[in-house]
Amino acid sequence: MQKRVARPKKKMSFKGRDVISIRDFNKQEILHVLRTAEKMEKNRKPLLKGKILATLFFEPSTRTRLSFESAMHRLGGRVIGFADPSVSSTAKGESLPDSIKIVEGYADVIVIRHPLEGAARVAAEAASVPVINGGDGANQHPTQTFLDLYTIKKTKGKLSGLKVGFLGDLKYGRTVHSLAHALSYFGVEMYFISPESLRMPDDDLYELKQKGVKYHEVKDLKKVIGKLDVLYATRIQKERFPDPLEYKKVKDAYILDRSLLKGVKKDLKILHPLPRVNEINYNIDDTPHAAYFGQARNGVPVRQALLALVLGVEA
Amino acid sequence: MKELRVSAIKDGTVIDHIPSKSTFKVVEVLNLSKLDDAVMVAQNLKSKKMKLKGIVKVAGKELTQEEVNKIALLAPTATVNIIKNYSVRKKMNLELPEMLKGIIKCANPKCITNNDMVETKFHVRSTKPLRVQCHYCERYMTENDLEIL
Numbered sequence: 001m002q003k004r005v006a007r008p009k010k011k012m013s014f015k016g017r018d019v020i021s022i023r024d025f026n027k028q029e030i031l032h033v034l035r036t037a038e039k040m041e042k043n044r045k046p047l048l049k050g051k052i053l054a055t056l057f058f059e060p061s062t063r064t065r066l067s068f069e070s071a072m073h074r075l076g077g078r079v080i081g082f083a084d085p086s087v088s089s090t091a092k093g094e095s096l097p098d099s100i101k102i103v104e105g106y107a108d109v110i111v112i113r114h115p116l117e118g119a120a121r122v123a124a125e126a127a128s129v130p131v132i133n134g135g136d137g138a139n140q141h142p143t144q145t146f147l148d149l150y151t152i153k154k155t156k157g158k159l160s161g162l163k164v165g166f167l168g169d170l171k172y173g174r175t176v177h178s179l180a181h182a183l184s185y186f187g188v189e190m191y192f193i194s195p196e197s198l199r200m201p202d203d204d205l206y207e208l209k210q211k212g213v214k215y216h217e218v219k220d221l222k223k224v225i226g227k228l229d230v231l232y233a234t235r236i237q238k239e240r241f242p243d244p245l246e247y248k249k250v251k252d253a254y255i256l257d258r259s260l261l262k263g264v265k266k267d268l269k270i271l272h273p274l275p276r277v278n279e280i281n282y283n284i285d286d287t288p289h290a291a292y293f294g295q296a297r298n299g300v301p302v303r304q305a306l307l308a309l310v311l312g313v314e315a
Numbered sequence: 316m317k318e319l320r321v322s323a324i325k326d327g328t329v330i331d332h333i334p335s336k337s338t339f340k341v342v343e344v345l346n347l348s349k350l351d352d353a354v355m356v357a358q359n360l361k362s363k364k365m366k367l368k369g370i371v372k373v374a375g376k377e378l379t380q381e382e383v384n385k386i387a388l389l390a391p392t393a394t395v396n397i398i399k400n401y402s403v404r405k406k407m408n409l410e411l412p413e414m415l416k417g418i419i420k421c422a423n424p425k426c427i428t429n430n431d432m433v434e435t436k437f438h439v440r441s442t443k444p445l446r447v448q449c450h451y452c453e454r455y456m457t458e459n460d461l462e463i464l
């Protein structure tokens with residue numbers, strides 16, 4: 001046999017892969033997903049004609065489900081599934097791996113949303129078809145993270161070297177943890193802006209430190225808002241506070257209002273995973289800073305990209 | 316007084332210097348109660364190296380490194396001696412494996428492993444200090460959170 005001299009460049013393979021946690025993707029892979037999403041916006045081809053997606057929603061989430069369905073339909077595929085866990089066999093006591101082993105016979109790819117943390121990983125280990133995590137409790141929601149990244153890249157033209165602020169509930173906000181993790185590949189400087197009681201968890205800060213991320217923890221938004229290229233706002237939920245007085249105290253300090261935007265960079269972009277309650281005033285919606293509605297729309301091309309990639313179809 | 320000899324075995328394994336309280340846990344984790352050959356268990360023995368120790372002697376079975384590693388968490392002080400023809404042939408060191416399967420419980424009540432028929436798996440991220448991460452819910456745990464199954 002002839003000796004091979006020049007090795008062909010290793011092609012990134014997504015075929016058959018699961019999308020469970022943003023931690024499973026390296027920088028090159030993340031960028032490949034974002035590039036594929038961009039192509040999805042430009043050309044509409046029925047790349048997944050004849051394929052079936054099963055959406056298993058063990059916990060209701062209308063937006064995530066509709067966005068996946070829309071993505072699959074746009075690619076010419078079909079969707080089966082349930083949106084109400086009470087109709088599933090799990091309600092009758094079936095174990096999750098068993099449920100998945102049945103469903104994999106009906107579909108080419110599975111999206112699962114589940115209230116228990118780690119459920120998507122369990123599903124992926126049980127299934128022979130690719131599994132995409134549509135949210136597992138407070139743990140991961142990787143397609144949200146990909147669409148957040150896509151939105152930043154699209155509105156800022158790049159990810160590298162940005163100054164990104166995270167605002168509000170940084171303790172329980174899983175979108176924040178995952179996004180910070182993903183942005184750590186891109187030399188982003190991070191500002192964690194929250195009340196003491198809703199600080200970024202130590203485990204996440206530890207991980208960021210290990211990766212050499214430059215970050216700052218701040219209580220006062222006014223002090224840093226002028227430095228930011230991106231502000232990622234989250235909801236502060238009343239239920240998180242044992243003391244209602246404490247909630248009242250912090251709530252208003254973390255509301256984004258037009259008056260706060262006086263000293264900001266002209267091209268500051270504000271993101272929010274939505275739905276918002278009152279943390280972004282409506283008077284911001286028609287400013288060039290508001291990127292949150294575009295962000296929600298971006299869910300479709302990003303999910304199209306992931307569906308096509310794991311099914312081994314090139315855009 | 317010479318160290319107490321529970322009993323001599325011809326071939327097998329002696330696990331010595333187990334923290335006394337963990338002795339029966341070691342028996343459990345290694346599933347020794349299922350064996351047909353003699354298994355001798357002693358706890359609250361006086362020891363020069365530690366306050367009180369336990370010893371487990373298993374006749375007719377040479378524990379593998381993989382099995383031995385299962386007790387690295389609950390009995391880090393243990394020494395493992397392989398006995399051949401009544402004498403110590405080999406001493407094995409305990410090494411914490413990269414992945415702990417079915418040994419510890421996840422501290423997160425909302426973790427799937429606490430709610431479904433799924434064996435726990437933990438990645439050992441660092442040993443000193445000990446930090447492990449649940450393969451499923453991705454939570455980190457430290458020494459203080461550990462609960463042996």
Ligand SMILES: Nc1ncnc2c1ncn2[C@@H]1O[C@H](COP(=O)(O)OP(=O)(O)OP(=O)(O)O)[C@@H](O)[C@H]1O
Pocket residue numbers: 318319320322323324325329331370372394396398400401402403
């Ligand atoms: N044939 C045997 N049957 C049962 N137990 C044995 C046998 N040979 C040795 N042991 C036990 O195995 C352990 C290790 O034996 P060893 O002779 O190496 O003692 P040691 O020098 O005190 O070792 P260590 O420094 O690990 O305590 C001791 O607890 C000893 O009682």
Ligand SMILES: [Mg+2]
Pocket residue numbers: 318
């Ligand atoms: Mg001794």
Ligand SMILES: [Zn+2]
Pocket residue numbers: 118421422423426427428449450451452453454
């Ligand atoms: Zn867990």
